[in-house]
Amino acid sequence: MRRFACSNLMVLMLCLCSCPLRCEADIYKWIDPHGVTHFTNMPNNKSYRLIIRSRRELITRLGGDEKKYETLIQGLCKKYKIDTALVKAVIKAESDFDPQAVSKSGAQGLMQLMPATAQDLQVSDSFDPRDNLDGGISYLRKLLDMFNGNLKLALAAYNAGENAVIANNFQIPPYPETQNYVRKVLNFLSQYQ
Numbered sequence: 001m002r003r004f005a006c007s008n009l010m011v012l013m014l015c016l017c018s019c020p021l022r023c024e025a026d027i028y029k030w031i032d033p034h035g036v037t038h039f040t041n042m043p044n045n046k047s048y049r050l051i052i053r054s055r056r057e058l059i060t061r062l063g064g065d066e067k068k069y070e071t072l073i074q075g076l077c078k079k080y081k082i083d084t085a086l087v088k089a090v091i092k093a094e095s096d097f098d099p100q101a102v103s104k105s106g107a108q109g110l111m112q113l114m115p116a117t118a119q120d121l122q123v124s125d126s127f128d129p130r131d132n133l134d135g136g137i138s139y140l141r142k143l144l145d146m147f148n149g150n151l152k153l154a155l156a157a158y159n160a161g162e163n164a165v166i167a168n169n170f171q172i173p174p175y176p177e178t179q180n181y182v183r184k185v186l187n188f189l190s191q192y193q
Contacts, residue, residue: 027051066097069110069129076133080141086151087137089188090158093181099129111136155182 028048030038040048066088073091077084094112095101107114109132118126123135140158147153147165156172157165159181164173172182 066092069097069133072130072133073137076137080137082137082141082144085192086189087133087140088192089185090136090140090155091133092188092192093185099132100127108132109136111139113139152182152186155185 026041027050028040028043029051030040030043030045030048032038038048039051069091073087074084077087091097091110094107095110097110099110101110101112102108103112105114108118108126110129111132113121113123113126113132113135115126117139118132118135121135121139123131125131126135140154143154143157143162144151146162147157147170152172153165153170156178160173160175160178164175164178165171168174172179
């Protein structure tokens, strides 16, 4: 489907909601002189206006300098035997690839390590990308092992702490922030895969 016309924006929204998450096309809109709204991913005249940008381009444009850390992330993922796409999704959710990020709770760096966690992981400088990524990726590996490869529980533990997951009978804790975090990382993961 390259081009279609409709008189109701709801049709577009229904189509977009039913599209697989892997949809990568930009979407353009044009209203012709008869009031008919046209949508396309391949505009053929200058009247079309961009209304939705592809997810992959959004990640590239809105994020930090992701490419700067590509080689480092790949090397550490190989060292800890962990999926590169997963690590990128966590970094995207945590800091948006900003090595100087500090959360309101005090988490620091690319993978948003809390000072006590960084100390346990022997991370001497959470703002040093190599140090932070080594600690954060090793911690994510530890959590995946602890929860027998259960990705959702490992992500919940990364956000809320492993004790919170254990205290909730090995379920995602009922904290809205943690539940949203797990969904967010899984969404980014699907985009990086």
